[in-house]
Amino acid sequence: MLAYDLIHPEILHALGAAGHGAQVLIADGNYPVITRSNPRAARVYLNLAPGLVTVTDVLKTLVTAIPLEAAYVMGPDSNAVPSVFRDFRRILPKEIHLERLGRFEFYDAASAPDVALAIATGEQRIYANILLTIGVIPPPGGKL
Numbered sequence: 001m002l003a004y005d006l007i008h009p010e011i012l013h014a015l016g017a018a019g020h021g022a023q024v025l026i027a028d029g030n031y032p033v034i035t036r037s038n039p040r041a042a043r044v045y046l047n048l049a050p051g052l053v054t055v056t057d058v059l060k061t062l063v064t065a066i067p068l069e070a071a072y073v074m075g076p077d078s079n080a081v082p083s084v085f086r087d088f089r090r091i092l093p094k095e096i097h098l099e100r101l102g103r104f105e106f107y108d109a110a111s112a113p114d115v116a117l118a119i120a121t122g123e124q125r126i127y128a129n130i131l132l133t134i135g136v137i138p139p140p141g142g143k144l
Helices: 009-017 055-062 084-091 103-110
Strands: 023-027 042-045 068-074 098-101 115-120 130-134
Touching (some): 023 055, 055 084, 068 084, 068 103, 103 115, 103 130
Parallel strands (some): 042 115
16 A cells, blocks of 8 residues: 555556656546547546546645646636636645636647546536646756
8 A cells, every 4th residue: 555645556657657748637527538638648537426536536636646837727618717716726736827728729738649647537517627737846956
């Protein structure tokens, strides 16, 4: 047993093979993971039942395991702000801002070659999709 939050073997394997600039898609229950994610990405299906597991459950765990550089969200065509965005902001490190993309722009980004991992959830909130860009871990002493 591992002594930290992330223990899912397939997710650990995919993240271990990814590096700086690789991306991770965490998708809600309505997202077409099979047709709108990089076909070479590792796919993990955590959609056990409606509401189980949620996108925010996965995000809370991933932020403890990987450095983040950017976060992209799918927003509605209107200027409405989905309530889940507030949860994303609360969970993400303060320096990470949500970059809003339209539906088809998000689909294109999630299908790009840099997406190394796509995680399907049972999230029921709409527009609860987030695409994370993995950052770097600075060497000891903090100098790059």
